[in-house]
Amino acid sequence: MIQINWYEKNKTQAADWQSEAGNPPPKAVVIADDTTKADEAYRLACEGTALLYRGDFQNAKQLLQAITRRVDRKPAKPVETMLEAFHQHRARQIGRANITNKVLIELKYGVCDLPRAPDVKVAVQAALTMDGHSLDKLPARLVLSLRELLGMVGAHEWRKKGxxxxxxxxxxxxxxxxxxxxxxxxxxxxxxxxxxxxxxxxxxxxxxxxxxxxxxxxxxxxxxxxxxxxxxxxxxxxxxxxxxxxxxxxxxxxxxxxxxxxxxxxxxxxxxxxxxxxxxxxxxxxxxxxxxxxxxxxxxxxxxxxxxxxxxxxxxxxxxxxxxxxxxxxxxxxxxxxxxxxxxxxxxxxxxxxxxxxxxxxxxxxxxxxxxxxxx
The missing domain is CATH 3.40.50.150 (Vaccinia Virus protein VP39)
Structure with a gap:
């Protein structure tokens, strides 16, 4: 798998990088935690800097929601045709994903060790092994966007329910x-x-x-x-x-x-x-x-x-x-x-x-x- 690198604990860290859309790992990564303000996180994300979250898992979700709200506040430009509305809508969707995917989570053998984190291992295993390439075990260190992780968990629940x-x-x-x-x-x-x-x-x-x-x-x-x-x-x-x-x-x-x-x-x-x-x-x-x-x-x-x-x-x-x-x-x-x-x-x-x-x-x-x- 492709590797993502960042600086933490006075040395360069590395982990496998996961992106369902095939996006490359962000080049700039900073550490975020429960003290990180939403406005600062939004500014960094808009500049292309990713935030690897090290605090409470539920607070990470709240930060993602706060960033998403800020993205959605940007007013749409007036359009004259439905085709223009479609292309603007698609561009906004892509831009929204680019920014909201900047909140990252690290998993260790599929386990998120943040406080109040749910058990995501089965959902991640299902998402990563149902593409025809079965993994003997999940990577020791795997980094992905929180948005993608939540999508895996939601999809797994829907899969069970049908x-x-x-x-x-x-x-x-x-x-x-x-x-x-x-x-x-x-x-x-x-x-x-x-x-x-x-x-x-x-x-x-x-x-x-x-x-x-x-x-x-x-x-x-x-x-x-x-x-x-x-x-x-x-x-x-x-x-x-x-x-x-x-x-x-x-x-x-x-x-x-x-x-x-x-x-x-x-x-x-x-x-x-x-x-x-x-x-x-x-x-x-x-x-x-x-x-x-x-x-x-x-x-x-x-x-x-x-x-x-x-x-x-x-x-x-x-x-x-x-x-x-x-x-x-x-x-x-x-x-x-x-x-x-x-x-x-x-x-x-x-x-x-x-x-x-x-x-x-x-x-x-x-x-x-x-x-x-x-x-x-």
């Missing part, structure tokens, strides 16, 4: 770094779309495996679920085992399609054509619509005669101005496909009604659709 999926009458458990199926409206579309008794179905970009599981619950006997991320593959396999669907679902590593052909091919690609700035964001952002275009352009090769493809998409990109209104139908036509049916549903998530959200005007018009496609 997300209730009505179509399965069961729960799906998302690993750290794997997008959780909290937006149930697109799953309702999968559960309700006309199903023409396919013998073999594929779920492209399976993530947690939830779509593959719904297809099996609807009677599909054989489903191949693909993904190119080791964490997602491990997560999908775990959920398949939990649901006792291992005889029906085969999880495979692939960039898009497995070998062969299928009667039904389903894909819920990232909905927004923009750059991802962290691994988890690859489930939301698809630069230049690469996955979407790759899926559409590969269907004629992989669909059986009379086979059908289901594409689940939101029109949020069109409402924001990231994609031209006619672009998607143009790509479908250029791929030699035709739309035989389209089913729509309005979003139910909290942001759709949150008028304080910078993208509220676009979210209020959002529609999630399932396109049923066939070869032209």
């Amino acid at each position: 997300v209730a999926i009505q179509a399965l009458r069961s729960t799906i458990h998302a690993y750290y770094g794997v997008y959780s199926p909290v937006r149930g409206e697109y799953l309702d579309l999968i559960d309700q779309a006309p199903l023409n008794q396919p013998q073999v179905a594929w779920d492209i970009g399976t993530g947690t495996g939830v779509i593959a599981a719904i297809l099996v619950a609807r009677g599909v006997k054989q489903v191949i679920a693909t993904d190119n991320q080791p964490r997602a593959l491990a997560c999908a396999n775990d959920n398949v085992q939990r649901l006792n669907m291992q005889t029906n679902i085969q999880v495979q590593q692939a960039d898009l399609f497995p070998a062969g052909k299928a009667d039904l091919i389903v894909c819920n690609p990232p909905w927004l054509p923009a750059k991802a700035n962290a691994p988890i964001e690859h489930a939301i952002y698809d630069p230049d619509s690469q996955m979407l275009k790759g899926f559409l352009n590969g269907l004629k090769t992989h669909l059986n005669e009379q086979g059908e493809a289901w594409l689940i998409m939101s029109n949020l990109a069109e409402e924001i101005g990231l994609r031209a209104p006619e672009a998607l139908l143009g790509w479908i036509d250029a791929a030699g496909l035709q739309v035989i049916d389209k089913q729509d549903v309005a979003p139910k998530h909290a942001k759709a009604t949150d008028q304080s959200d910078p993208l509220y005007a676009a979210r209020a018009k959002e529609v999630t659709s399932l396109y049923r496609l066939k070869c032209a």
Whole structure:
């Protein structure tokens, strides 16, 4: 692992550095404790200096919250278009992360020895070993941002609890770094779309495996679920085992399609054509619509005669101005496909009604659709 260095106790210290987003370790690090004032911490963080916390863990959380409040106080600039609002919102998110990630915590073999610190070892172990690279033991000294550590702990609690999926009458458990199926409206579309008794179905970009599981619950006997991320593959396999669907679902590593052909091919690609700035964001952002275009352009090769493809998409990109209104139908036509049916549903998530959200005007018009496609 990459090392982070800092000066403490009259000598240079070193530890392994962890950053989920792949950020390099900060070059300037100072020691912070319970006497550190929020204004001074905020100033240092804005200048690029990280603060390695040596005081009470709960006070470290309060300092992080205080820095976050100061970041959020900066007013947004007036914008004229929704596209400008989107780019400003993304820039503010990135800037916020850059500053708030400057509060650091050291773990020793996965244990935080600060006063009033929770037991984080299991959560950290799960986060660091579910990327396909199992660790025999956690590093003797590991430094990461407090914000990332809290994300690991929160994700582990959600993983244990799971997300209730009505179509399965069961729960799906998302690993750290794997997008959780909290937006149930697109799953309702999968559960309700006309199903023409396919013998073999594929779920492209399976993530947690939830779509593959719904297809099996609807009677599909054989489903191949693909993904190119080791964490997602491990997560999908775990959920398949939990649901006792291992005889029906085969999880495979692939960039898009497995070998062969299928009667039904389903894909819920990232909905927004923009750059991802962290691994988890690859489930939301698809630069230049690469996955979407790759899926559409590969269907004629992989669909059986009379086979059908289901594409689940939101029109949020069109409402924001990231994609031209006619672009998607143009790509479908250029791929030699035709739309035989389209089913729509309005979003139910909290942001759709949150008028304080910078993208509220676009979210209020959002529609999630399932396109049923066939070869032209």
